[in-house]
Amino acid sequence: MTTLASTAPKYYTVKEDLRRLAAEAGPGAPMPTERALAARYETSRTTVRQAISELVAEGMLNRTQGKGTFVAPSRPSYLRQLTSFTADAEAQHLRSASNILGIESVLADADLAAQLGVPVESDLTRVARVRLINGEPMAHEAAYLPRVMPELRRQLEQDGSLYSVLSSHYGVDIAEAEDTVGTMVAGPEDVRLLAIEMGAPLLLIHRRGLNAEGVPVEWTRSVFRGDRFKFFARTRR
Template identity: 35%
Template sequence: MHNAEGIDGELDRSSKTAMYIQLREILRSHIAVKLAPGAPLPSERDLSLRFGVARMTVRQAIDALVAEGVLDRVVGLGTFVSRPKLDLQMKLTSYSEEMQRRGMVPDAKVLSFEQIGASAYLARELKVDEGTPVVRFRRLLLADKEPMSVDENYIVASRVPGFTEGPPPNSLYQVLNEKYGLVMEWGEDTIEATAASPSTARLLNVEMGSPLLKIQRHAYVSKSIVDYSVSYYRADRYKLWVPLQRPGVRTPRSYSPKRFGAL
């Protein structure tokens, strides 16, 4: 745990500014200058002793920084400097390309790459008969060695003959394009909040029940569904960014989105 004695600054007890606000700004400066994302903050007890204020005052200061997104409070573990959240824009693109564009090192751990019979649920999503052979490709996606999401892709096997006979692809959409001529033209996403199951929590290195973004995607070539996927994103590492445009109004030429997501 980081030592509170190393925090510069003192409270001005003659000031009209509330003690918790002064402490909040001292902590903000300390975090910006000396602490890396994910670093722990000293305990409320240590901060209370260091600045000579009540624990309630310390809690108010920390609560304010948590509300701003500067700090994250993890039940049972403590308070930590927030990691920057990646903007998640819905688009048909490669995870590897997105992470490289951000200057992060992408990686993936293959959890399964096999052919299975479509369950009733998968048959409904892929619009095929129950029992139809389907390729299941499940991966844990990482950036800078940190788990970011669990992705499950399902493709009707007849669209990709011999797919599972070779090694798992590094970039799924690239292989579908280059080997099978399948270029995803459009897609539909369903986005909802969910809680991490025990197995997903272990993979993503989060507490069981932690909030996740669950995104279900149907990706199409022409009018045919080629890929149905379910992705579980760490809600502490992603936020959704959805550009909006009025129907019939052209986007200004000067408009250039600077923030993209990783899918």
């Protein structure tokens, strides 16, 4: 029987020991039940559940309803740079794909109008997609473009990269990008679209794309899985 003796919170001590056990067991190995772990560490199942939940959020463990908890397989992390999702993935030798949720014309509200430098109630094109890496949902996003673009869905289904399609078919080139990064926890829509648990950590990124003249040509809200995402930026003086 293992007794916890630490100044750290009990759940954290359990968590770190479970991390060690998971690393030793290897991908796909089953973890002991919450009841067994509570007895092992002489603590409550609530404490064990919190430790497991954090390791699931970090991508160390997978929890399947009715089956139990298992060591997660090794999966690639996605590094975001100042290029498109598709180009970022290619640079990391990862296989990217997109599920188009919808493309529609919408009217600019005050916030979108300010971000895109257009009058309120201007016609915009909204592109909603789930982005995948190696077949696994990585992010869902909604991109707003300050013009109506016929045939955009067909072009996206053929190419996959919005930036590439904008450049080759509509003469719109993204020369500069401004990213604003925040955090949030998963709600019902995130759970449905990203196959994650309620309350899982997420990164919320707003990107404004500018052309060579500094005119906004894209405003995108992206929600990334916190357990599969890294942000990378290079700065030169």
